[in-house]
Amino acid sequence: MxxxxxxxxxxxxxxxxxxxxxxxxxxxxxxxxxxxxxxxxxxxxxxxxxxxxxxxxxxxxxxxxxxxxxxxxxxxxxxxxxxYKDEVPFQVSKEPKFKFIDLFAGIGGFRIAMQNLGGKCVFTSEWDEQAKKTYKANFGEVPFGDITKPETKSFIPDNFDVLCAGFPCQAFSIAGRRGGFEDTRGTLFFDVAEIIKNKRPKAIFLENVKGLRSHDKGKTLATILNVLREDLGYYVPEPQIINARDFGVPQNRERIFIVGFRGDLEINKFEYPKPLNKVVTFEDIKEENAVSVKYYLSNTYLNTLINHKKRHESKGNGFGYEVIPDDGIANAVVCGGMGRERNLVYDDRLEDFTPVTHIKGEVNRQGIRKMTPREWARLQGFPDDFIIPVADASAYKQFGNSVAVPAIKATAENIIEKIV
Incomplete structure (x- = not known):
């Protein structure tokens, strides 16, 4: 045939x-x-x-x-x-300077940063189907699936330069033991470490929540550093907490960055990037035009938030909704309702208050709304030509889970100059 x-x-x-x-x-x-x-x-x-x-x-x-x-x-x-025509929004340099892989890729925050520095992504993995849809729309590739499976790992090529991973934080069972490579089995960090062990990239760039530093009384981070330094033989300077706010986006988002270099490269010094001292506020990323009424809170919902905050304040707690002024800095965008409720904004441009969704009560007249997914994208440093092909609920989740692109790029720039 x-x-x-x-x-x-x-x-x-x-x-x-x-x-x-x-x-x-x-x-x-x-x-x-x-x-x-x-x-x-x-x-x-x-x-x-x-x-x-x-x-x-x-x-x-x-x-x-x-x-x-x-x-x-x-x-x-x-x-x-x-x-084949490579017609995607985010093109690779025709003469890339280095190759990298993108693990726990989400929607490609690491990839945008690394490509902007002249890198070529040669493997990516992500298990969430909605995130894969967004990744495919912007980069033209479908990420591989579950990185814990040997079949998925079998596709990873040799001879790439940088391993990037925003891996989830998990505790290790290390009671009474050395806390080395074998003790991390059953955790997602073990899969990252196994790939590093087998592929030996020149550099590694890991990102995690700030709480990793104190997770399990510091044992989790200590084990990670011990594995990277002692078991795998990488030079790993002391990890640093990096705030996205210091790199040109109006979001107070602290994350721990871990950088490492293969021992035979004889790199024994690394400096994390210095803050830009650039003042950026929400007004700089606010939607230019009036947004849909669907982003505005109903009176019923707003009153619920007000009462909830009052209850916590009476107990001496600081929990509750927050409205970010135009000249303010957003709180960290995270998954779940509180990520949106702690990042409400004032916007008095709405003229038609007729609801377009099923809400309880009328739309509030104080001009209080949620940020849009595009505003969340900007808070994370994603350019406006980044395609959002999913529903709002998925988009909020994806940007909340993502890395802040400018902070990643600033750090990666210092990594690349060491190995290229």
Missing amino acids: KLKEKITLEEIEGKYFNVRLVESENNGKAALTHYLHNNTNGVSGYYKKGAINHLKNVLQYKYPDNNITQELAEEALQYLLFD
Whole structure:
């Protein structure tokens, strides 16, 4: 059998894109998009088999009465490669200076920062399906899935320069033991450490919540540093708490950054970036035009927040909603309702107060609204051409989980100058 007509990437990404790969529901799509995006840099070989297998299933779905061979799938892959155009918002430099991988990638905050410095992403993984949708819309690649699975790890190429990971924080069971590599098993950090051990990148760049420093009375961070320094042989300077506010975005967001360099590079000094001393306020990222009434609070909801705050204040607690003035700095954007309720704003430009969603009571006349997803994107340093293809609820979650791009870029710049 010969292909009757070329199968196009538009078809693959349209009605055939959700055809399941026998070995893995997710990794076939990831292998195909990674193959296409890495066809000129010597990395595509790591993805070719998975890409062909995925296309074989797609063709079998399209031509159910035919026996689709490996050769036909390869032919289809070559057609795709010939017609492929890298038309995505965030393009890679034609002559990248270094290669990196993006673990726990979210929606690509690390990737934007690293690409802006001349980097080429050669592997990415993220398990959340809605985040994958956003990542694909902006970078043209579907992230691989669960990084704890050996099959997913098997796609990671050799010889990349930097490992980036905003890994979740977990406690280790280290009672009475050394707190080394083996003691981290069962945690997501173990998977990061295992990849570092097997691939030996020149540098590592890890990001986590500020609380990692005191997590489990400091034992968690101590174990991480011991593994990186003693077990894996990386030079790791003392981690630093970096505030996004110091790097050009009006958000008070503190995160711990951990940087490391492979021992044989003989790098024994590293300085984290200094604050820019640039004053930026919410007004600088506020929507230029009036926003939909759906972002405005109802009187009922607003009164609930007011009463909730009063109850806490009577007990001496500082919990509750907060309205950020135009000349103010936002609180950290985080997942959950409090991330939005502690970042309400005044906006008196609304003229039509007719609700467009099912709310209790009338829309408040004080001009109090939630920030929009685009304002959250700006608080995290994402450019305005970053596509938000998901519903608001998912968008808030994704930006709340993301890294602050300018802080990542400023730190990465100091890393790259050491290894390039």
